[in-house]
Amino acid sequence: MSNIGSKFKLEEPKQTRVKKFANAFGSFYRQNFAYRIYWGRSSLYRSFIHFSIISITVLITLGGISSRLTANSNRSNTIVADSITSGNIDLLEQGGSVQSILLATTTSNFEIERYTVREGDTYASIADAFGVTPESIKLSNANTISYYDATPPVGKQIRIPELNGVLIDINEGDTLDKIMNYITAGNRLDIIEINNLKEPEYALTPGSVILVPDGLFPPPPPPTPSIxxxxxxxxxxxxxxxxxxxxxxxxxxxxxxxxxxxxxxxxxxxxxxxxxxxxxxxxxxxxxxxxxxxxxxxxxxxxxxxxxxxxxxxxxxxxxxxxxxxxxxxxxxxxxxxxxxxxxxxxxxxxxxxxxxxxxxxxxxxxxxxxxxxxx
Structure with missing residues (x-):
């Protein structure tokens, strides 16, 4: 009898596994897709509308998909994604498992593009190509290029946030409170959510980069002309x-x-x-x-x-x-x-x-x- 009880405790009901997967996938969707719609509000938003229309059409056509998925769940508890990227975690390489989705939800919910400036580029043209503002690009690269240059330096590699906002390099001793006192625009809850900062300290890791959605901070003082x-x-x-x-x-x-x-x-x-x-x-x-x-x-x-x-x-x-x-x-x-x-x-x-x-x-x-x- 005791062996039967032990076996009963070790087995996890199918409903529990399905629920855990649903929660994990929902968390991944919220952090890696819904946030981008809210903070992006540009090309991603339009893409989402188009995707939704196509998805509804496909679901109507494939009315039996629900029963097939139920049958498939008896064979495997792993769903393989075509390509889902969250932070630095590629879920396709991870096998698209529940474990990889859970791991992805502990990383940042944004990506950083890197672009090498070419002849003829301007801050406005680069910003338009990536769907962000020129100010986002200038402030996100304030440590490596002059904020007051009229044009970006040709041949320089710059980083571009996925969403409107600013990238901030974290140094030793930086805290969320210090960041909030430093920036002139940006929401504390948005920073916590998109950077997956954990309660209660919301600790920041030196050497890492955080994104402040729709954020701004004071530009560096202009260079003093030499006499x-x-x-x-x-x-x-x-x-x-x-x-x-x-x-x-x-x-x-x-x-x-x-x-x-x-x-x-x-x-x-x-x-x-x-x-x-x-x-x-x-x-x-x-x-x-x-x-x-x-x-x-x-x-x-x-x-x-x-x-x-x-x-x-x-x-x-x-x-x-x-x-x-x-x-x-x-x-x-x-x-x-x-x-x-x-x-x-x-x-x-x-x-x-x-x-x-x-x-x-x-x-x-x-x-x-x-x-x-x-x-x-």
């Missing part, structure tokens, strides 16, 4: 320009050593100076003697700039240098002294000098006082 201090070019003879005087300050042309420069825009209520372009640039000179108040990078759109105090409330400002600075704050300069080289930094279109003038803190039109080239 190149160098010796000014040999002084060229300054022609005797016409000079003007304002508040006791005598002015010369700031581009007196820049033959062929032009005039593109003047002073107005919405433009606080004059734009003097020159292809390839040229040295910019102090328009009058004074003390250098500022020489360096300005983040307000001016780019590399110099500001000179000429006394009596008069100041001149020179914007959009290329980074070659020949003066430093506190330095005394004379009229016509080279101060920096023309460029197109900051908010700028085309190489030019934006020249401005202030009197007692108010922008004024320099045209009556500074003898630069006129359009007439």
């Amino acid at each position: 190149i201090y160098s010796a000014p070019p040999p002084p060229a003879p300054i022609p005797a320009p016409s000079e003007a005087v304002f508040q006791g300050v005598q002015f010369v042309d700031p581009l007196s050593n820049c033959p062929g420069y032009g005039y593109s825009r003047g002073f107005s209520s919405w433009h606080n100076g004059v734009d003097l372009p020159k292809s390839g640039g040229c040295p910019i000179r102090a328009s009058a003697a004074g003390t250098v108040e500022f020489a360096g990078w300005s983040s307000g759109g001016e780019g590399f700039m110099v500001r000179i105090d000429h006394g009596n409330g008069v100041k001149t400002l020179y914007f959009h240098g290329d980074g070659q600075m020949w003066v430093t704050p506190g330095q005394q300069v004379y009229a016509g002294q080279d101060i920096m080289y023309m460029g197109c930094t900051g908010f700028c279109t085309g190489t030019h000098l934006h020249f401005s003038m202030k009197y007692n803190g108010v922008w004024i039109n320099p045209a009556p006082y500074v003898p630069y080239a006129r359009p007439y």
Whole structure:
């Protein structure tokens, strides 16, 4: 009698095996297919609609499939899939068994594409091809490429998340709470589900990669432009320009050593100076003697700039240098002294000098006082 009892305990009813398989397959379907529909919401969603229509047609045609599957269950408790991939687990290679489905449900529910950038590719074209946003690609590769590059580097292999969102490399000491404090968009429950993080700690493995669906995080700070201090070019003879005087300050042309420069825009209520372009640039000179108040990078759109105090409330400002600075704050300069080289930094279109003038803190039109080239 005891042997019969032992045998009874070791045997598993067919209903239990079927139930376990159904639960396992349902979990696999939810994590590897349903999630992709929800988070993808693009090509996968359309494919699912088409697949559903075809499936309904097939099921109607094959009305006897249910009875055949029941009969087959008496011969085998293993279902072989054509090709199902979850994380790094290929269920076809695993034999498509219940055990392989259970194993797959413990892996991440997303895939990472890797793509080598080719000539002519843009972030937009790559994003469109893979059904994600350019921001997803840029942020997912922020550790290996510059976020601020206009185009991806040719020949560089980049990684692309399967769904809109960002890939984050996990380092020692990273936790889910730290990730949540770091990102600016993304849902905690979505992160837990798609990455199969386990309760109660939701531990993250150093060296692994997680996906934050529909997530964003702050881009890295832009590179700080370097200032190149160098010796000014040999002084060229300054022609005797016409000079003007304002508040006791005598002015010369700031581009007196820049033959062929032009005039593109003047002073107005919405433009606080004059734009003097020159292809390839040229040295910019102090328009009058004074003390250098500022020489360096300005983040307000001016780019590399110099500001000179000429006394009596008069100041001149020179914007959009290329980074070659020949003066430093506190330095005394004379009229016509080279101060920096023309460029197109900051908010700028085309190489030019934006020249401005202030009197007692108010922008004024320099045209009556500074003898630069006129359009007439």
